[in-house]
Amino acid sequence: MSKPHxxxxxxxxxxxxxxxxxxxxxxxxxxxxxxxxxxxPKGVFAAIKRAVDKVLEEGHLSHSDVKGLGLAIxxxxxxxxxxxRFAPNLDWxxxxxxxxxxxxxxxxxxxxxxxxxxxxxxxFTRGAAKGSRHVLGIFVGTGVGGGLILDGKLHTGxxxxxxxxxxxxxxxxxxxxxxxxxxxxxxxxxxKDILDDAPKRVRKEWKDVDLAKVKSSQLADFxxxxxxxxxxxxxxxxxxxxxAVGSAINLLSPEVIVLxxxxxxxxxxxxxxxxxxxAGRYVLPGAADGVRCVVAALGDYAGATGAAAYAKAExx
Numbered sequence: 001m002s003k004p005h006x007x008x009x010x011x012x013x014x015x016x017x018x019x020x021x022x023x024x025x026x027x028x029x030x031x032x033x034x035x036x037x038x039x040x041p042k043g044v045f046a047a048i049k050r051a052v053d054k055v056l057e058e059g060h061l062s063h064s065d066v067k068g069l070g071l072a073i074x075x076x077x078x079x080x081x082x083x084x085r086f087a088p089n090l091d092w093x094x095x096x097x098x099x100x101x102x103x104x105x106x107x108x109x110x111x112x113x114x115x116x117x118x119x120x121x122x123x124f125t126r127g128a129a130k131g132s133r134h135v136l137g138i139f140v141g142t143g144v145g146g147g148l149i150l151d152g153k154l155h156t157g158x159x160x161x162x163x164x165x166x167x168x169x170x171x172x173x174x175x176x177x178x179x180x181x182x183x184x185x186x187x188x189x190x191x192k193d194i195l196d197d198a199p200k201r202v203r204k205e206w207k208d209v210d211l212a213k214v215k216s217s218q219l220a221d222f223x224x225x226x227x228x229x230x231x232x233x234x235x236x237x238x239x240x241x242x243x244a245v246g247s248a249i250n251l252l253s254p255e256v257i258v259l260x261x262x263x264x265x266x267x268x269x270x271x272x273x274x275x276x277x278x279a280g281r282y283v284l285p286g287a288a289d290g291v292r293c294v295v296a297a298l299g300d301y302a303g304a305t306g307a308a309a310y311a312k313a314e315x316x
Contacts, residue, residue, distance in 0.1 A: 004067035007055065007108075008122075008308030009048055010115060010301070011073050013037065013089030016044075018051035019304040020059045020066075025126050025312070029058035030301065037090055044090065045100040052105075068109035068315045070307030071097065072118035079160040082112060109315045113154070115303050117163060119260060119296070120147025121154055122306030127297040129256040136254040138165055138241060139261035139296070140271075141216060144179040148252070154310065168244045178244045182237035184262065188214055194229050202228055216262025223267065237263065238271060242278025249283045249291060260296030268295050 003023035010017040016033040031054040036043040052069070056062065075087025082098040084090075101110060113121075120137025129135040135149035144166030148155045156162050166179035180186045188211045195203055205227060209218075222230035245257055257279075259272050276293040298305055 002065065005059070005061060005065050006308040006312050007052055007066055007069040008118075008304035008306065008311065009051065009069065009071050010118070010303030010307060011035065011044065011048065011071060011090070012115070013074060016047055016051050017300060017304050018048070018055050019301055019308060020055040020061070021305070021308040023312075025305065025309050027301065027305070028061075029055045030304070031055045031058070035090070041090075041092060041095050041097070041100050045097070045102070049102050049104075063104050063107065066108055068111070068308075068311035069105060070118065070309075070311035071110070071112040072115040072303040072307040073097075073112055074115045077112055077114055077160055079156055082110070084112070109311060111307075111311050111314045113156075113307070113310060114145075114147070114163075116145030117147035117154060117156070118304075118306035118310060119145075119298075119302040120149065120163070120258065120306065121310050122298050122302040122304070123258045123260070123296050124149045124306075125309040126305050127302060128258050128294045132256045134253065134255040135258060136165070136245075136248055136252065136256070137163075137258045137260065137296075138245070140182050140237065140241060140259065140263045141261035142185050143183040144241070144261075148254075150252070165244050165248060168247065170240055170243050178240045181240035182263070184214070184216060184219065187219070187233045187237065188212065191229055191233060194232060198229065217266045220263065220266030224270075234263070234267070234271065235274070238274035239278050242275045242280075243282055245275060245279040245293070246282025249279065249287050253287065255291065257291065257293045258296050259293065260302060264295060265299065 006021045008019050016035050019030045020028045031051045033047045033051045074089045076085040084092050084095045116139050123129045124135045133152045137147040139145045146163040146165035148163040168178050223234045264271050272295050
Protein backbone atom coordinates (compact mmCIF):
# COMPACT_ATOMS: atom_id res chain seq x y z
CA MET A 1 0.00 0.00 0.00
CA SER A 2 1.39 3.42 -0.97
CA LYS A 3 2.00 6.05 1.67
CA PRO A 4 -0.76 8.66 2.12
CA HIS A 5 -0.59 12.12 0.62
CA UNK A 6 -1.75 15.40 2.11
CA UNK A 7 -3.18 18.60 0.69
CA UNK A 8 -2.73 22.11 2.03
CA UNK A 9 -4.73 25.11 0.82
CA UNK A 10 -3.89 28.71 1.68
CA UNK A 11 -6.99 30.83 1.11
CA UNK A 12 -6.02 34.47 0.58
CA UNK A 13 -8.13 37.52 -0.14
CA UNK A 14 -6.91 37.63 -3.75
CA UNK A 15 -5.55 34.15 -4.50
CA UNK A 16 -5.87 30.52 -3.44
CA UNK A 17 -2.68 28.45 -3.27
CA UNK A 18 -3.06 24.67 -3.13
CA UNK A 19 -0.27 22.14 -2.69
CA UNK A 20 -0.17 18.34 -2.82
CA UNK A 21 2.44 16.82 -0.49
CA UNK A 22 3.78 13.32 -0.01
CA UNK A 23 4.01 11.69 3.41
CA UNK A 24 7.38 13.37 4.03
CA UNK A 25 5.67 16.70 3.29
CA UNK A 26 7.64 17.26 0.10
CA UNK A 27 5.68 19.35 -2.40
CA UNK A 28 4.51 17.17 -5.30
CA UNK A 29 2.36 19.65 -7.24
CA UNK A 30 0.90 23.10 -6.76
CA UNK A 31 -1.86 25.27 -8.21
CA UNK A 32 -3.12 28.83 -7.96
CA UNK A 33 -6.66 30.17 -8.42
CA UNK A 34 -8.06 33.69 -8.00
CA UNK A 35 -10.29 34.08 -4.93
CA UNK A 36 -13.87 34.99 -5.98
CA UNK A 37 -14.68 36.82 -2.72
CA UNK A 38 -17.81 38.43 -4.21
CA UNK A 39 -19.31 34.95 -4.77
CA UNK A 40 -19.37 34.19 -1.04
CA PRO A 41 -18.25 30.97 0.68
CA LYS A 42 -19.92 28.77 -1.95
CA GLY A 43 -18.01 30.44 -4.77
CA VAL A 44 -14.74 30.40 -2.85
CA PHE A 45 -15.04 26.69 -2.14
CA ALA A 46 -15.81 26.02 -5.80
CA ALA A 47 -12.47 27.70 -6.60
CA ILE A 48 -10.71 25.72 -3.85
CA LYS A 49 -12.12 22.49 -5.30
CA ARG A 50 -10.81 23.41 -8.76
CA ALA A 51 -7.35 24.00 -7.32
CA VAL A 52 -7.44 20.72 -5.38
CA ASP A 53 -8.61 18.76 -8.42
CA LYS A 54 -5.77 20.24 -10.46
CA VAL A 55 -3.03 19.32 -7.97
CA LEU A 56 -4.36 15.76 -7.86
CA GLU A 57 -4.39 15.62 -11.65
CA GLU A 58 -0.87 17.03 -11.91
CA GLY A 59 0.33 14.62 -9.22
CA HIS A 60 -1.32 11.67 -11.04
CA LEU A 61 -3.22 10.71 -7.90
CA SER A 62 -6.85 10.02 -7.01
CA HIS A 63 -8.88 11.07 -3.97
CA SER A 64 -8.21 7.68 -2.36
CA ASP A 65 -4.47 8.45 -2.26
CA VAL A 66 -5.11 11.43 0.03
CA LYS A 67 -5.72 11.07 3.75
CA GLY A 68 -6.24 14.67 4.85
CA LEU A 69 -6.56 18.30 3.84
CA GLY A 70 -5.75 21.46 5.76
CA LEU A 71 -7.19 24.91 5.13
CA ALA A 72 -5.32 28.09 6.06
CA ILE A 73 -7.93 30.83 6.49
CA UNK A 74 -7.16 34.56 6.95
CA UNK A 75 -9.30 35.08 10.02
CA UNK A 76 -10.40 33.98 13.48
CA UNK A 77 -11.14 30.27 13.84
CA UNK A 78 -13.25 28.80 16.65
CA UNK A 79 -11.06 26.19 18.42
CA UNK A 80 -11.58 22.53 17.52
CA UNK A 81 -14.25 23.31 14.97
CA UNK A 82 -14.91 24.03 11.29
CA UNK A 83 -16.30 27.50 12.06
CA UNK A 84 -14.72 30.74 10.90
CA ARG A 85 -15.72 33.50 13.31
CA PHE A 86 -14.54 36.37 11.14
CA ALA A 87 -12.38 36.61 8.01
CA PRO A 88 -12.34 40.27 6.88
CA ASN A 89 -10.48 39.69 3.61
CA LEU A 90 -13.11 37.15 2.60
CA ASP A 91 -16.04 39.08 4.09
CA TRP A 92 -17.02 36.01 6.15
CA UNK A 93 -18.75 36.15 9.51
CA UNK A 94 -19.67 33.02 11.46
CA UNK A 95 -19.20 30.67 8.49
CA UNK A 96 -19.20 26.91 9.12
CA UNK A 97 -17.10 25.57 6.26
CA UNK A 98 -18.41 22.03 6.74
CA UNK A 99 -21.51 23.10 4.78
CA UNK A 100 -19.37 23.82 1.70
CA UNK A 101 -17.01 20.84 1.63
CA UNK A 102 -17.36 18.79 -1.59
CA UNK A 103 -18.71 15.25 -1.25
CA UNK A 104 -15.48 13.96 -2.76
CA UNK A 105 -13.62 15.18 0.35
CA UNK A 106 -15.81 13.29 2.84
CA UNK A 107 -13.29 10.43 3.06
CA UNK A 108 -10.57 12.86 4.19
CA UNK A 109 -9.75 14.36 7.54
CA UNK A 110 -10.28 18.12 7.03
CA UNK A 111 -8.89 20.72 9.44
CA UNK A 112 -8.68 24.50 9.35
CA UNK A 113 -6.66 27.15 11.14
CA UNK A 114 -5.58 30.75 10.83
CA UNK A 115 -3.32 31.37 7.82
CA UNK A 116 -0.42 32.92 9.75
CA UNK A 117 -0.46 30.10 12.29
CA UNK A 118 -0.28 27.69 9.37
CA UNK A 119 2.60 29.69 7.91
CA UNK A 120 4.41 29.36 11.24
CA UNK A 121 3.62 25.65 11.37
CA UNK A 122 5.01 25.25 7.86
CA UNK A 123 8.28 26.92 8.85
CA PHE A 124 8.37 24.71 11.96
CA THR A 125 7.89 21.47 10.04
CA ARG A 126 9.70 22.12 6.75
CA GLY A 127 11.24 25.58 6.81
CA ALA A 128 13.56 27.88 8.72
CA ALA A 129 12.61 26.52 12.17
CA LYS A 130 12.73 22.82 11.31
CA GLY A 131 14.09 20.79 14.21
CA SER A 132 13.08 23.33 16.85
CA ARG A 133 10.51 22.87 19.62
CA HIS A 134 9.62 26.44 20.60
CA VAL A 135 8.93 28.83 17.73
CA LEU A 136 7.47 32.29 17.37
CA GLY A 137 6.45 33.21 13.81
CA ILE A 138 5.86 36.84 12.84
CA PHE A 139 4.66 37.76 9.36
CA VAL A 140 4.91 41.42 8.40
CA GLY A 141 2.84 42.38 5.38
CA THR A 142 -0.39 44.30 4.92
CA GLY A 143 -0.88 43.67 8.63
CA VAL A 144 1.21 41.82 11.21
CA GLY A 145 0.24 38.28 12.17
CA GLY A 146 1.85 35.63 14.32
CA GLY A 147 1.86 32.01 15.31
CA LEU A 148 3.25 30.10 18.27
CA ILE A 149 4.69 26.60 18.62
CA LEU A 150 5.24 25.46 22.20
CA ASP A 151 6.96 22.17 22.97
CA GLY A 152 6.49 21.03 19.38
CA LYS A 153 2.76 21.74 19.17
CA LEU A 154 0.74 24.58 17.69
CA HIS A 155 -0.48 26.69 20.61
CA THR A 156 -3.79 28.50 20.11
CA GLY A 157 -4.72 29.20 23.74
CA UNK A 158 -8.04 29.21 25.57
CA UNK A 159 -10.19 30.93 22.92
CA UNK A 160 -7.96 30.37 19.91
CA UNK A 161 -6.22 33.75 19.69
CA UNK A 162 -2.72 32.88 20.88
CA UNK A 163 0.11 34.22 18.75
CA UNK A 164 -1.54 37.46 17.60
CA UNK A 165 1.59 39.48 18.23
CA UNK A 166 0.56 42.20 15.77
CA UNK A 167 -2.01 43.37 18.30
CA UNK A 168 0.57 43.84 21.05
CA UNK A 169 0.23 47.37 22.44
CA UNK A 170 3.58 49.18 22.31
CA UNK A 171 2.37 52.63 23.41
CA UNK A 172 -0.06 52.25 26.26
CA UNK A 173 -0.99 55.93 26.38
CA UNK A 174 -2.16 55.96 22.76
CA UNK A 175 -3.04 52.28 22.48
CA UNK A 176 -0.74 51.93 19.46
CA UNK A 177 -0.14 48.32 18.35
CA UNK A 178 2.73 46.72 16.45
CA UNK A 179 0.49 46.34 13.39
CA UNK A 180 -0.35 50.05 13.40
CA UNK A 181 3.35 50.81 12.96
CA UNK A 182 4.65 47.87 10.91
CA UNK A 183 1.64 46.86 8.79
CA UNK A 184 1.90 48.20 5.23
CA UNK A 185 -1.71 49.40 5.25
CA UNK A 186 -0.92 51.71 8.15
CA UNK A 187 2.52 52.61 6.82
CA UNK A 188 1.00 54.09 3.69
CA UNK A 189 -1.24 56.34 5.79
CA UNK A 190 1.86 57.60 7.56
CA UNK A 191 3.68 57.96 4.24
CA LYS A 192 1.08 60.48 3.10
CA ASP A 193 1.53 62.53 6.27
CA ILE A 194 5.33 62.45 5.92
CA LEU A 195 5.22 63.40 2.24
CA ASP A 196 2.91 66.34 2.92
CA ASP A 197 5.76 67.94 4.92
CA ALA A 198 8.71 66.52 2.95
CA PRO A 199 11.09 68.57 0.77
CA LYS A 200 10.21 68.91 -2.90
CA ARG A 201 12.98 66.54 -4.03
CA VAL A 202 11.51 63.77 -1.83
CA ARG A 203 7.95 64.38 -2.98
CA LYS A 204 9.17 64.22 -6.58
CA GLU A 205 10.40 60.63 -6.09
CA TRP A 206 6.93 59.57 -4.92
CA LYS A 207 4.98 61.71 -7.41
CA ASP A 208 3.65 58.87 -9.59
CA VAL A 209 3.26 56.33 -6.76
CA ASP A 210 -0.26 55.28 -5.79
CA LEU A 211 0.09 54.88 -2.03
CA ALA A 212 -2.99 52.66 -1.88
CA LYS A 213 -1.30 50.12 -4.16
CA VAL A 214 2.28 50.15 -2.90
CA LYS A 215 3.68 46.62 -2.50
CA SER A 216 6.31 45.53 -0.01
CA SER A 217 8.87 45.02 -2.78
CA GLN A 218 8.35 48.60 -3.96
CA LEU A 219 8.75 49.98 -0.44
CA ALA A 220 11.91 47.88 -0.06
CA ASP A 221 13.33 49.35 -3.28
CA PHE A 222 12.83 52.87 -1.91
CA UNK A 223 14.46 51.81 1.37
CA UNK A 224 17.54 50.39 -0.36
CA UNK A 225 17.92 53.71 -2.20
CA UNK A 226 17.97 55.48 1.20
CA UNK A 227 14.71 57.27 0.47
CA UNK A 228 13.98 59.14 3.74
CA UNK A 229 10.28 58.25 3.75
CA UNK A 230 10.88 54.52 3.31
CA UNK A 231 13.77 54.57 5.80
CA UNK A 232 11.55 56.18 8.43
CA UNK A 233 8.70 53.73 7.84
CA UNK A 234 10.79 50.56 7.82
CA UNK A 235 13.02 51.58 10.70
CA UNK A 236 9.93 52.29 12.78
CA UNK A 237 8.53 48.92 11.74
CA UNK A 238 11.73 47.21 12.85
CA UNK A 239 11.60 49.07 16.18
CA UNK A 240 7.99 48.03 16.78
CA UNK A 241 8.52 44.39 15.81
CA UNK A 242 11.78 44.33 17.77
CA UNK A 243 10.07 45.60 20.91
CA ALA A 244 7.42 42.89 20.54
CA VAL A 245 10.07 40.21 19.94
CA GLY A 246 12.01 41.29 23.03
CA SER A 247 8.86 41.15 25.14
CA ALA A 248 7.92 37.74 23.69
CA ILE A 249 11.35 36.34 24.53
CA ASN A 250 10.93 37.47 28.13
CA LEU A 251 7.44 35.99 28.34
CA LEU A 252 7.68 32.78 26.29
CA SER A 253 11.39 31.97 25.85
CA PRO A 254 11.17 30.78 22.23
CA GLU A 255 14.06 28.93 20.62
CA VAL A 256 13.59 30.46 17.17
CA ILE A 257 11.87 33.60 15.90
CA VAL A 258 10.89 33.30 12.24
CA LEU A 259 10.20 36.54 10.39
CA UNK A 260 8.19 36.33 7.19
CA UNK A 261 5.73 38.33 5.12
CA UNK A 262 6.23 40.80 2.31
CA UNK A 263 8.55 43.28 4.02
CA UNK A 264 10.83 40.55 5.38
CA UNK A 265 10.94 38.63 2.10
CA UNK A 266 11.84 41.83 0.23
CA UNK A 267 14.61 42.94 2.61
CA UNK A 268 15.57 39.58 4.17
CA UNK A 269 18.52 39.88 6.60
CA UNK A 270 18.52 43.68 6.29
CA UNK A 271 15.17 43.81 8.10
CA UNK A 272 15.69 40.75 10.32
CA UNK A 273 19.01 42.01 11.70
CA UNK A 274 17.46 45.42 12.41
CA UNK A 275 14.58 43.77 14.29
CA UNK A 276 17.01 41.64 16.28
CA UNK A 277 19.11 44.68 17.11
CA UNK A 278 16.11 46.43 18.66
CA ALA A 279 14.87 43.26 20.37
CA GLY A 280 18.20 43.00 22.18
CA ARG A 281 17.47 46.27 23.98
CA TYR A 282 14.44 44.79 25.74
CA VAL A 283 15.39 41.24 26.71
CA LEU A 284 16.41 40.18 30.21
CA PRO A 285 20.09 39.38 30.75
CA GLY A 286 20.84 36.00 29.18
CA ALA A 287 17.25 35.51 27.94
CA ALA A 288 18.29 35.60 24.27
CA ASP A 289 21.37 33.39 24.60
CA GLY A 290 21.26 30.82 21.80
CA VAL A 291 17.97 32.20 20.40
CA ARG A 292 17.91 32.56 16.62
CA CYS A 293 16.03 35.17 14.59
CA VAL A 294 15.75 33.96 10.99
CA VAL A 295 14.09 34.75 7.69
CA ALA A 296 11.18 32.48 6.68
CA ALA A 297 12.25 29.96 4.05
CA LEU A 298 9.06 28.73 2.37
CA GLY A 299 7.83 31.91 0.68
CA ASP A 300 4.29 31.90 -0.72
CA TYR A 301 3.76 28.22 0.09
CA ALA A 302 4.45 28.44 3.84
CA GLY A 303 0.70 28.47 4.58
CA ALA A 304 -0.13 25.56 2.28
CA THR A 305 2.82 23.56 3.64
CA GLY A 306 1.76 24.22 7.20
CA ALA A 307 -1.86 23.35 6.45
CA ALA A 308 -0.86 20.00 4.97
CA ALA A 309 1.50 19.30 7.88
CA TYR A 310 -1.21 20.22 10.38
CA ALA A 311 -3.70 17.96 8.60
CA LYS A 312 -1.22 15.12 8.97
CA ALA A 313 -0.55 15.91 12.64
CA GLU A 314 -4.27 16.05 13.46
CA UNK A 315 -5.37 13.04 11.37
CA UNK A 316 -7.21 10.43 13.35
